[in-house]
Amino acid sequence: MTKRLWSFSIVCLLVTSCGAPLTKPYQDQSSAQHSTPNVTQTSMEASRDFAESPFPTEGSNHLSMLPPASMPSSSALPIAPTRAPSHTHAPSPTSTPSLNLKPKSNPKRSVAQPEASKRPSLPVQKNQGQVRISQKKLTLSQLVVKYPETFKLRGSSQEKKVALTFDDGPDTRFTPKVLDALKANQVKATFFVLGAMANTHPDVIKRIVNEGHVIGNHSYSHENLPKLSVDKFQNQIESTETILQNLIGYAPRLIRPPYGAINEDQVKWIANHHYLIVNWNVDSLDWKSLSSDQVLHNILQQTKPGSIILQHSGGADSQDLSGTVQAIGPLITKLKAAGYTFVTVPELLHVTKSK
Structure with a gap:
C-alpha cells in the first residue's frame, strides 16, 4: 500500500514539472504572431514607397516605374544583394531594417530634378555660336x-x-x-x-x-x-x-x-x-x-x-x-x-x- 502511494506521488510530480515549460513557448509564439501584422505593415509601406519612387534603383528591372496597384507582392520585389533574401511569409522583426529604403530622401532628389532642367542644353550653346558667326561681315x-x-x-x-x-x-x-x-x-x-x-x-x-x-x-x-x-x-x-x-x-x-x-x-x-x-x-x-x-x-x-x-x-x-x-x-x-x-x-x- 505504501509503495503504491509513493509511486502515485512520483507520477504526479513528474506530470506537474513537465506541463509548466510547455505553456511558455506557446505563449511566446502566440505573442510573436500578434506582433507580425505590425512588422508586415512596415515592410509593405517600405515596398510601396519603393514602388512610388520615380528613381529606379539598382536591380529593380524598372518595376519601380509601375503604379502601386500593378506592383507584384512583396515576395516578388527585387532586393539588392546587401539586403536579406525575401521569403513567401512575413519577415521576422530582425529583417525589418534591411527593407528600410529611406523614402524621405526621394523628395529631395525629385526637387533637384527641375533645377537641372533649367540649365542650358548644348544645342542652345551651339545656336548662340551660330548667331555670333552670322553677325560677322560676309566677304x-x-x-x-x-x-x-x-x-x-x-x-x-x-x-x-x-x-x-x-x-x-x-x-x-x-x-x-x-x-x-x-x-x-x-x-x-x-x-x-x-x-x-x-x-x-x-x-x-x-x-x-x-x-x-x-x-x-x-x-x-x-x-x-x-x-x-x-x-x-x-x-x-x-x-x-x-x-x-x-x-x-x-x-x-x-x-x-x-x-x-x-x-x-x-x-x-x-x-x-x-x-x-x-x-x-x-x-x-x-x-x-x-x-x-x-x-x-x-x-x-x-x-x-x-x-x-x-x-x-x-x-x-x-x-x-x-x-x-x-x-x-x-x-x-x-x-x-x-x-x-x-x-x-x-x-x-x-x-x-x-x-
Whole structure:
C-alpha cells in the first residue's frame, strides 16, 4: 500500500514539472504572431514607397516605374544583394531594417530634378555660336553664294559666250575711241557709267545707247559704298538712275558697285528694289595704264565660257587707257576664232536691262 502511494506521488510530480515549460513557448509564439501584422505593415509601406519612387534603383528591372496597384507582392520585389533574401511569409522583426529604403530622401532628389532642367542644353550653346558667326561681315564671295539671284559674277559655263564691260565713263578722251573699236568689230558691250559723268557728257551716253550697247549704274561719284551711310548709299544709286532715265528712257536694272565693294545690307536693299549686282570674273587690270599686249594677255588667260570681262572707258586724268582701246580689236578677233560669241550682260544672264 505504501509503495503504491509513493509511486502515485512520483507520477504526479513528474506530470506537474513537465506541463509548466510547455505553456511558455506557446505563449511566446502566440505573442510573436500578434506582433507580425505590425512588422508586415512596415515592410509593405517600405515596398510601396519603393514602388512610388520615380528613381529606379539598382536591380529593380524598372518595376519601380509601375503604379502601386500593378506592383507584384512583396515576395516578388527585387532586393539588392546587401539586403536579406525575401521569403513567401512575413519577415521576422530582425529583417525589418534591411527593407528600410529611406523614402524621405526621394523628395529631395525629385526637387533637384527641375533645377537641372533649367540649365542650358548644348544645342542652345551651339545656336548662340551660330548667331555670333552670322553677325560677322560676309566677304564678296560669301555674298555671291548667299544671294545668287541678286549677285552675279559670270554667266552660264554651258554657253561659249562672253560679255565685254567698261567702267567709269563716259568721258571725251577714251569712251568715243572704245565705241569706235566696238563698232568696227560689230560687237555690243555693256557700259557701267557714273551719274556725275553722264550728267557732264550726255551726248556720249546717247551715242552708247544709239549704237546698241547697254547702260548700267556705277554709282554717282565712285564712292566706296560699304563706308557710306544708308541714306548716302541710296542717293548714289537713285540720283544716277534719275539722270540716266532722263537720257536713255529707262532705269537700268544692272548695278556695278565701285571697286566691286558692297556689304550685305546694301545687297538686301538692291534685291528689295529689283536691281541686279553685276561684278566680273575676268579683270584686265587696264586701270594700271597697261600696254595693249598686257591687257590682251590678262584677258585671254582668264576667259572661259560665260565670262564677264572688266575694262574701263574712263578714269582719272592720270590714267592712260590707250592700251585698252588698242587691245579691243585683237581681243575680239582671237576670241571669235576660238568660237566665242560676244553679247551684252543682259543677254549673257538672260535678264532685262531695265527694272
